[in-house]
Amino acid sequence: MEFTRFLDCLAADYDRMRTVVGTDADAAVPTCPGWTVADLTRHVGEVYLHKTVAMREGVEPEPWPPKEFAEEEPAALLDRGYTALRAEFATRAPGDAAAGWYTPDQSVGFWIRRMAQETVVHRIDAELATGRPVTPVPDDLAVDGIDELLKVFVSFAVAEWGEYFTEILDGSPGRTFLVRAGDAVWRVRTGPGEFAVTDGAGDGGADVTLSGAPEAVLRRLWNRTGTEDDDGVRVEGAPEAVEELRRCIVVATQ
Structure with a gap:
């Protein structure tokens, strides 16, 4: 897949997830035992911000997440994380270096792909948790x-x-x-x-x-x-x- 395609998929699944998580924050997520929709929302926001810092600073931040994140409303954290992630992607080329756990590919492109895939899986989680129809995943x-x-x-x-x-x-x-x-x-x-x-x-x-x-x-x-x-x-x-x-x-x- 082209990186532009990954970014388009990321945007579509984020938009769908953002709509769904606002409907029932207390619903249990059957595919993530022990989590509510609010927990899922917070997790994705924290992931977005973690990868943003990894690209910006050249090292994966530890420990994570910062304690102050717990005081932020989950949907607001998700919005902030997505905005920061997309802004970071916009300033870099896929081939630029970026810190990450997957040693064979230490690039921004790796995180573009990973965040697209992270988002589609968690978008499905949110839909299952709230009883919404699961939006089809494109074949590619x-x-x-x-x-x-x-x-x-x-x-x-x-x-x-x-x-x-x-x-x-x-x-x-x-x-x-x-x-x-x-x-x-x-x-x-x-x-x-x-x-x-x-x-x-x-x-x-x-x-x-x-x-x-x-x-x-x-x-x-x-x-x-x-x-x-x-x-x-x-x-x-x-x-x-x-x-x-x-x-x-x-x-x-x-």
Whole structure:
């Protein structure tokens, strides 16, 4: 995706989220246990401001968030965070250097992509919490979100912080997963200390195949389906293998 496209998606999902969070601040967020809509709103505002500071100062600020943020009304914090984030993006090129936890890509472009994906997931959270219809996720954004989740979150986390995945992967017999989202396909190989992702179906069979429309697959992998009855995703494979993939994603994204 082009960076201008990411920014357009970010704007659209922020606008939708901002409308929704103003309707029921006390509603529980089913996809973020223990959070209310107000907590979700505050979180996104804090994330926006954190990334703004990381770009501006060249280092991710710690500790975070500042104590004074707790005194600010959640929607006002969200508005302030979004305004600051967009202003920072407007002053920089995607290729400019920026601090971040993902060492292979220390650029402003990384945060443009990440904030677009952060916002669409939390926009879905807000809609599920308030009982609003979930606005469709464009196919290109959903496919990119799946790619980011598998490669930037899970594969990178297993390589960098493998100790957190020891309980999940050390007993793995070595499994292959195919994730299909429309025309896009990823092949995932797991095993002790391994979570390797390649584009395309590759050769040979798979222990698990997960397939569906891009939005459905994105929401299933991020556990944003809202219901397990029929989310439009087809899963074929042994339950213990499916669980291995799920647990890796949970650890990498918590």
